[in-house]
Amino acid sequence: MASPVHPSDFKEVLIILGAAGVVVPLFHRLRVSPVLGFLLVGMAVGPSGLGALARQVSWLEAVTITNAASIGPIADLGVVMLLFMIGLELSLERLLLMRRLVFGLGSLHVVLTTAGLAAAAFALGQPPPAAVTLGLTLAMSSTAVVVQVLSEGKRLSSAAGRASIAVLLMQDLAVVPVLFGVAVLGTGPAAFGIAISQAAFAVGAVILVGRLSLRPLFRTVARTRSPELFMAACLLVVLGTGLATAVVGLSMTMGALIAGLLLAETEYRRQIEATVEPFKGLLIGVFLVSIGMSLDLAQIAAQPFIILAAALALVGGKLALTAILARAFGIPWAAGLQAGLLLGPGGEFSFVILAPAATLGLVSQDAADFALLLAALTMAAIPLLSIVGKRLTFSGAAKPMIDPAALPGPETTPRVVIAGFGRVGQMVAAMLEVHRVPYVALDSDPDEVAKQRARGKQVYYGDVTNIELVRHLQLDTARALVATMNDRNAVDELVTAARRERQDLLVIARARDEAHATHLYSVGVTDAVPETIEASLQLAEAVLVDVGIPMGPVIVSIHEKRAEIQRQVRASAPEAERRAVVRRRLREALLARGASDRAK
Numbered sequence: 001m002a003s004p005v006h007p008s009d010f011k012e013v014l015i016i017l018g019a020a021g022v023v024v025p026l027f028h029r030l031r032v033s034p035v036l037g038f039l040l041v042g043m044a045v046g047p048s049g050l051g052a053l054a055r056q057v058s059w060l061e062a063v064t065i066t067n068a069a070s071i072g073p074i075a076d077l078g079v080v081m082l083l084f085m086i087g088l089e090l091s092l093e094r095l096l097l098m099r100r101l102v103f104g105l106g107s108l109h110v111v112l113t114t115a116g117l118a119a120a121a122f123a124l125g126q127p128p129p130a131a132v133t134l135g136l137t138l139a140m141s142s143t144a145v146v147v148q149v150l151s152e153g154k155r156l157s158s159a160a161g162r163a164s165i166a167v168l169l170m171q172d173l174a175v176v177p178v179l180f181g182v183a184v185l186g187t188g189p190a191a192f193g194i195a196i197s198q199a200a201f202a203v204g205a206v207i208l209v210g211r212l213s214l215r216p217l218f219r220t221v222a223r224t225r226s227p228e229l230f231m232a233a234c235l236l237v238v239l240g241t242g243l244a245t246a247v248v249g250l251s252m253t254m255g256a257l258i259a260g261l262l263l264a265e266t267e268y269r270r271q272i273e274a275t276v277e278p279f280k281g282l283l284i285g286v287f288l289v290s291i292g293m294s295l296d297l298a299q300i301a302a303q304p305f306i307i308l309a310a311a312l313a314l315v316g317g318k319l320a321l322t323a324i325l326a327r328a329f330g331i332p333w334a335a336g337l338q339a340g341l342l343l344g345p346g347g348e349f350s351f352v353i354l355a356p357a358a359t360l361g362l363v364s365q366d367a368a369d370f371a372l373l374l375a376a377l378t379m380a381a382i383p384l385l386s387i388v389g390k391r392l393t394f395s396g397a398a399k400p401m402i403d404p405a406a407l408p409g410p411e412t413t414p415r416v417v418i419a420g421f422g423r424v425g426q427m428v429a430a431m432l433e434v435h436r437v438p439y440v441a442l443d444s445d446p447d448e449v450a451k452q453r454a455r456g457k458q459v460y461y462g463d464v465t466n467i468e469l470v471r472h473l474q475l476d477t478a479r480a481l482v483a484t485m486n487d488r489n490a491v492d493e494l495v496t497a498a499r500r501e502r503q504d505l506l507v508i509a510r511a512r513d514e515a516h517a518t519h520l521y522s523v524g525v526t527d528a529v530p531e532t533i534e535a536s537l538q539l540a541e542a543v544l545v546d547v548g549i550p551m552g553p554v555i556v557s558i559h560e561k562r563a564e565i566q567r568q569v570r571a572s573a574p575e576a577e578r579r580a581v582v583r584r585r586l587r588e589a590l591l592a593r594g595a596s597d598r599a600k
Contacts (some may be wrong), residue, residue: 042292087260
């Protein structure tokens, strides 16, 4: 007989799903950041919100979480997943592209901010180890919230966005030695050497095993063409590496970060990002709810002026330092101030660093609680600070950054996206290479992808019909999308999804025949190339040349015939032709506007 089900056993899950499925979409409709929605939900249902009234009002017990620790493991898993995704983004290519900003601006920002905050903590009576720990903790900004806010506002490629990302990348790199240091400093002098050796051995073992096994593992799973098994492999790697480092006394986040770094250089990176993204989004939402729950509203009400002054000092100090450093690296004042408003608040790493630091006695519990309150409170203000930053219209706010290292590169240059890298896709890529047009390609055959990667091609494994995966290839800035698959349904799905994402995108698709080309025009392609017609034209060209007709007139007649056939096909889909003209005009207007902005 099945055991009875108690609704209270699922209370936390239902509250989180309710926030994700009802409350956050409502905030999105009101054009309020979902980040703020999760934080406010945490504040409302937490022990210092409605949970404080649960004992007096019995029905509130069903919709509140009175014990914040009950969602702690899931919230911790959200941070682990975040660190894994950060590792995927920390590719060597990206770091080299932005090396001057990451290692110049980012390093100075981390060092000077830590020094300033540590000095302030020491002046307020904290011992040197605690002051340094608090300085390092509050120097970190919120990668999860800042990237989310920038992405929602389509500002990742702006001057402020690039400066913020550069600093966040350096902070993410700095987290590794900080977590390592916190893990070994609390062991005491006698065990320090042993702890260092164990940690180094564990990290080395994870890296070695990962390099030897991760690529073969994902290639084997990819051959099954099962999205469920691929998802299982992703979760296995995240949890497995996290637990491997946790067993030897390090944090799970460090293991997840290392796993992400190892997978960042493989052909499976993009598919992994698309697979893990939904999990990461929901788990980060749980983490944000837990941060909202950690805000002690009673303490804020008891010390409003002290907490407000500390929050203003934290944000204001980091804002001023960020703007000054950004200007020194050629970034306009307005963009520097916008970046400072985003980087000024504390971050999620405060919760990752301070919890073990307080447990090991490096920081007193009272100081840790106050720092966590400060970090959570300022994190909750990031969406509002972003709105303030967007209203900054000083001279130079829209100007590009002067720093050459921040100019578009392999990760950010508008590229042609090739969906399908069989014989047709490879030919398209070869011609793009001749004319030095950057591209990135996707294919669902893991063996073919491995072969092309060995030849130095920009090819990734993935399901080309997964629009979430295509988004990770910067579809919003792509020059064109070329669908070369021989699967008619796959081409139709990709074209339809891509057109929903971006109306002005150039979409060129491979078609089976005239009927398929007509259908593709009706769903939104810019150009459709029927295989049967192209084969016939090539055959006709060969015949004419072989019978002695000069090449020049032959090429002209072939081009004229191709244009005539295209007109006939489009005439079969007049509405598609009208939409194509509108899209071309829209694209031309956007390109002209971009050229005008660059000229200014």
